[in-house]
Amino acid sequence: MIIVLKPGASDVDIEDVSRRVRDFGFKTHLSRGEVRTIIGVVGDDRAKEQLLALQSLDCVESVVRILQPFKLASREAHPDNTQFKVHGVPIGGSQIVVMAGPCSVESQPQLTAVAEGVKAAGAHVLRGGAFKPRTSPYAFQGLEEEGLALLKEASKSTGLPVVTEVMEPDKVDIVAEHADILQVGARNVQNFPLLRRVGDAGKPVLLKRGMATTIQEWLLSAEYVLARGNPNVILCERGIRTFEASTRFTLDLNAVPAVKQLSHLPVLVDPSHGTGHWQLVEAMALAGIASGADGLIIEVHPRPEEALSDGPQSLKPERFAALMARARKVAAAMDRDL
Amino acid sequence: MIIVLKPGASDVDIEDVSRRVRDFGFKTHLSRGEVRTIIGVVGDDRAKEQLLALQSLDCVESVVRILQPFKLASREAHPDNTQFKVHGVPIGGSQIVVMAGPCSVESQPQLTAVAEGVKAAGAHVLRGGAFKPRTSPYAFQGLEEEGLALLKEASKSTGLPVVTEVMEPDKVDIVAEHADILQVGARNVQNFPLLRRVGDAGKPVLLKRGMATTIQEWLLSAEYVLARGNPNVILCERGIRTFEASTRFTLDLNAVPAVKQLSHLPVLVDPSHGTGHWQLVEAMALAGIASGADGLIIEVHPRPEEALSDGPQSLKPERFAALMARARKVAAAMDRDL
């Protein structure tokens, strides 16, 4: 970190600030400019969070962070891409992984139809929500435990591993019994008790970016999971909130190459939530692959107009199959397998 | 709701959509324009969430919501302002309530010093964090249960009721034993299991707006609490995330009169988190009162430069006292007591 002093800071001020920095266990490095004096703090930025409080001293103009505040998630600490397998499905390597399924698990027939459809089209993982975070208390809240059982059953019959959302620490165990990947949703990206618990659960975690989460904050949330000893975190960009209202969110594909520079973790893209309109899903799925993403997560429903949640952004199975055909061509152009 | 059909929608299309609407139990009202046919849906919008799925039909251009989707939180359903008392402190009436204290409870001496300072300056409620949601896993995470005990002790010695944050459903009971008002923080505004639990806890709830939460979503989160039979919800605007980086967040005072039009719930303003810089806190506190807010929540620390969290936005007790003196004048100009 760099501490910028106000013009007119006295030698007493400079020594006072320097002493405070040293009291935290860091070395200082003084640089007197024509207008401002700057105190460099030598040591690991990750331990320096508390130095930000020095901004409240009268003689301090600003405290500027120089290093990224995450460590386990950083490519600097871990140059090679994280790669692992979920029931034989490789994640983070040269193969693009595709997770697909309904927004909500609604019934056994619905889930079976979708699971078979997406498998036939080439999806590798089945997605489906049993616990649903819904903006309105009057909306369908998911089948809960019953939904988990249906997912497990569909997983068995199709052989596809399952990813599903867990919304509270207390449900981590039961979700982990039924699912192969634990999803932490956008609204829980800074639900720190939940992050700690999924970090302890021993299953890979799909961590969605929040709708107002900076890339730095997102990687710090991943750091919560990694710091519990769970290295298998999959990041998922799913759209941020901007002023543009013609899409439900703004899928931020810039985050894909930006995260790839900063971190070794695999990055997926969710064009369904990211756009909110099925008509835009294919274009943004292909763009996601071309941006360098390691996979996609896509909502599919046999009758979107009757879906209990997120119907407007769900693809019919045949449209999903068409998307997969085009996705394979773009993946090949990117020297990736699909 | 209004369902707008695409140009060229046939009579068969119109009848198909109308039948689907009727199957959900609503009446329809047809309006044929020169270019578009519109199907009005007659009935309560709050039950119509699922009609949004009709957007995925090929003949449908858009589904437009006409009514607000919340009910218990709406001024339409409840014209008079919600007013209640917390240990004798009136909230939602003509008196401006001021909650003040440290960001984090750090120690008994720190908390006592602040509690006595803010009480002397005229604060009505003591704030202080025992469980702290921190962006980085390497930052101070709060004194937890020990912090709760210190808060209770400080409450006893000063007579000030206490507001503190609860971050997970499992901790609601223990927090409710120690605190008088349960705070749901900005990062948990859509933590629906938590909202249900605080709705059941029988204590007033201070519900902060999330950094990317629309006013409509915020009131739907309040609706989760109200729907559990807990009428005592206090809303708190604490800054939204925008492109402007010179403030930590953008305190959105527009939300105060906007919410007051839509809802009967009391609204507080948090200029500390909203701006992130103590130098801006007084100006925005005064502006908050002038915008029509029912109260303030402000961070105070005896030595902000040594605070374990949020030092840069904390006021020293003497600055807080000066703020209170000016706030009284503005409150009087607004015909409010303070």
Place this chain on the structure above:
Amino acid sequence: MIIVLKPGASDVDIEDVSRRVRDFGFKTHLSRGEVRTIIGVVGDDRAKEQLLALQSLDCVESVVRILQPFKLASREAHPDNTQFKVHGVPIGGSQIVVMAGPCSVESQPQLTAVAEGVKAAGAHVLRGGAFKPRTSPYAFQGLEEEGLALLKEASKSTGLPVVTEVMEPDKVDIVAEHADILQVGARNVQNFPLLRRVGDAGKPVLLKRGMATTIQEWLLSAEYVLARGNPNVILCERGIRTFEASTRFTLDLNAVPAVKQLSHLPVLVDPSHGTGHWQLVEAMALAGIASGADGLIIEVHPRPEEALSDGPQSLKPERFAALMARARKVAAAMDRDL
């Protein structure tokens, strides 16, 4: 448009509003719901701008627009894609067009080196700024007329047509004498006098989206040009402003398929300004093609570290050539030529 009346609106209110609508020359269509009465306005939404003022009547809750407010730019009015040629370079058809060159024209040797480099790599159009909109008055403001002359010379020697920015109505004529495509920059997307003048100039117009311009506003700005009789408008997405600070702007690729649904105009993508970091340019260029864009505009400089503007986002010629090689593969996967 739809006029939603407040609950309790009387028959007198309804007739008053209806009469006002009819006075503007529209027909009305009344729909009485259980809670709200709705007045549909039958006729072309584009002429209804002034009806928005009815929101200020006490009995009116809201006025909701149903149709898009642009006409000439809409796909509804013009179903086929707009296609045209600039000195033999096809725009808007199956071929991806690539415009490349330096941010600023700095000197004859610099421009020649870049022009030859980008031509050799396969670019179709030379870009370069002579008049530069700079945030700071102390920054390099461009070579102005001298820069135009250098562009014309480079165009002659390479055979590449030229696109360059025009910043004020008075300079449209001289820029049009030297350039083949007139660029209206992001900061001028709602500079309406300028839009009218480029609409009159008889040359194709490249209209960048502003950093806070909605898709609807952007198409209305295009409508200003089209309404002057100039059909050759090229839209260019170049990044919007969001809370995310790790990229200079957030390149909004969602806008590509969203605009393609609404409009027949060709859409380009500018990954240089959109990201602000040369390390992200290739990924977002490829993603742009996969999202369905009709072309790219990219900044190239022989020595980015010495560039007088936008050095951090400029590619060296050899990196641009590598980008083009990968872009050709993605274009082929999309069944487009490059």
Place this chain on the structure above:
Amino acid sequence: MIIVLKPGASDVDIEDVSRRVRDFGFKTHLSRGEVRTIIGVVGDDRAKEQLLALQSLDCVESVVRILQPFKLASREAHPDNTQFKVHGVPIGGSQIVVMAGPCSVESQPQLTAVAEGVKAAGAHVLRGGAFKPRTSPYAFQGLEEEGLALLKEASKSTGLPVVTEVMEPDKVDIVAEHADILQVGARNVQNFPLLRRVGDAGKPVLLKRGMATTIQEWLLSAEYVLARGNPNVILCERGIRTFEASTRFTLDLNAVPAVKQLSHLPVLVDPSHGTGHWQLVEAMALAGIASGADGLIIEVHPRPEEALSDGPQSLKPERFAALMARARKVAAAMDRDL
């Protein structure tokens, strides 16, 4: 500025970057940390714009600005508040200035009615648009020169000075002949040719913040005017664009105290455009005064429901008078005159 090198930067890299900095005429100050080497650049940041290009060197991680890039607009260079008079109306001192009038000048009777109404209620300056920037080419574009003449006439008959918008450099002279303050609108905040021309015109300039303009960019736009020798710039916060759609824009009152820290220029607040709903105008006007603003600019129309532009946000004269009565009380509480 601070240049942060990547880990592993060699001595050759360090010397290469240092030499480049010295070639621009600055001194360097080297600081070797445990992980990163940092090169401090000693000298005025305002001349360092071009150093940002060094980010494109392979060994450079980032270039961090330490000082604000504006000079004439900064409080550091000019500690006392700028104060001046417009036809006897003091601006920037202890008196709150109120500018009021219709969005558009529509007719002589309309303007006269409003001008007399706002004068009677205590407004100091008459506002009114003759040249109107309208999002749609099909909307009313203003009475132009005829509107200017009506403004001059209304100014004469009421004695109120006039502020009106100028949209293009060529119209600056004619607007300056008719108006006392030249307004540069939000959409033109980075129309640099226009800023230069109003800088030369010898009349005070009201510079609105753009809807996506950072405070730093806004002050740099003011710097364009100041650098032409025109010291009388009035800043006007009028709402920024955020995700919140229930208000037209988000009036950012945080900008008022934030700008006051950075700059000596007077700051006004526009609650009409900032909120877009007349019901919110009074609350935000009062909040603006309490935030420390030096004045207000408010839209008033005798029949908002018939206004040719911005009807929904216009106050009737009697509501404006009520606002003024309450504003006087808040101003007094702030020790300001009104």
